[in-house]
Amino acid sequence: MTAFDHPGLLYHNTADYLAGTTAFARAAVAAGEPVLVAVPGDNLTMLRDELTDLGDAVTFADMAEAGRNPGRIIPGVLLAFAARHPGRRVAAIGEPIWPSRSGIEYPACAAHEALINAAFAGVAATVLCPYDAGRLDPAWVDDAWHTHPVMIESGQRKPSPWYTDGVTAAAAFNQPLPPIPDAAATWEYTAARELSAVRAFARGQAREAGLLGDRGEDFVLAVNELAENTIRYAPGGGVISTWTEPGRLVCQVDDGGHLTDPLVGRIPPSVNREGGRGLLLANQVCDLVRIHTEPGSTSIRLHMLL
Incomplete structure (x- = not known):
């Protein structure tokens, strides 16, 4: 495994979600790594219930609050967690894109996903990013293959043929903003x-x-x-x-x-x-x-x- 590992996890139902995320968290704890679970809403509640036996080895955060603005996830959530554990490899489950995210928010979310690769280059960390492949816009799921070096689906991990690098991937979301209203x-x-x-x-x-x-x-x-x-x-x-x-x-x-x-x-x-x-x-x-x-x-x- 490289110093930084950034897989995307495609899930199609609750069973898929729990299988991929809980196995990841348990393996990280078994390896002695502190784990951050930053996911939204109902997913956070499910993972709290499933991982309660791991105690304080896992830290939980509501991504709908902590990551409401995608621009603060890298500094305020991921890097902040890594800084609390100097000298140790850390693991995180970060889900910044969910079905109720709006089209206004999405380009900032996708740019964030791409830029994780640049921000964590050389850092001893793994960030697993779940994607609800059954409910998200298919174009958003396609973008995940461009912003993650590795994808996991049906338990199979494989390199993404469409990933280049984080900065190049993020540039695709540097998009012109909607027009300013005349009455502004x-x-x-x-x-x-x-x-x-x-x-x-x-x-x-x-x-x-x-x-x-x-x-x-x-x-x-x-x-x-x-x-x-x-x-x-x-x-x-x-x-x-x-x-x-x-x-x-x-x-x-x-x-x-x-x-x-x-x-x-x-x-x-x-x-x-x-x-x-x-x-x-x-x-x-x-x-x-x-x-x-x-x-x-x-x-x-x-x-x-x-």
């Missing part, structure tokens, strides 16, 4: 001295949408961080657009920069990685972050549930 409120900025006005604009938009208290301030903080990134790294300033969709406040920040590091916002910055703190923070506090970037243009769209 907008604010332009060019310099650091305007950041107080940016925050006032964002706070007013949050209040008007009914996003109050700490959630409203999280939104203001995320918008401010992205605007500050524009001023620091992109030419010509930027434009903020906000509007509401059913059940959510949406904000898009557009500027003339280009994000060349696909892991920006997913890996905590270090001395070897310039920038990224603003996008990392936005991923932490927002319910969804979508990005489209190309030379001379970057659009980052923040979603906050109301």
Whole structure:
């Protein structure tokens, strides 16, 4: 086995799911590896019941909450778990894509799956990713063969003939965002001295949408961080657009920069990685972050549930 192993598990019913996931967890515990189970809803309840005898060798997390924004799964769930067990190989069951995920969320989910391969390159870990092949959009299941080096189906493990590498696979999901509504409120900025006005604009938009208290301030903080990134790294300033969709406040920040590091916002910055703190923070506090970037243009769209 390579240092990092990232298989996808295709399941068609509950029996398939339990057979693949519990065998994986039990084998990892038997090998002395700490195990993280991060899956959504009913699947989490089932696995808690099935693995109760393993005690504190297994840590559980509700992916519908911890991974509601796919952009925070790598830093806030997977890397955080590995960091709690330095010097040890770790194992995780991570299910970031489930049937009720929306089409708006999906490109960020698929990009996350691809970028796990880059974020964990050389790390002693295994991340098993279950896919509900019976209920997911068939195109989403097909994508799993492009984002995972290995696939498991009916108990058989085989290399994916369509996998290349994580960065190449993720590039397929760097897709243009849906159009901004004509009625969106907008604010332009060019310099650091305007950041107080940016925050006032964002706070007013949050209040008007009914996003109050700490959630409203999280939104203001995320918008401010992205605007500050524009001023620091992109030419010509930027434009903020906000509007509401059913059940959510949406904000898009557009500027003339280009994000060349696909892991920006997913890996905590270090001395070897310039920038990224603003996008990392936005991923932490927002319910969804979508990005489209190309030379001379970057659009980052923040979603906050109301």
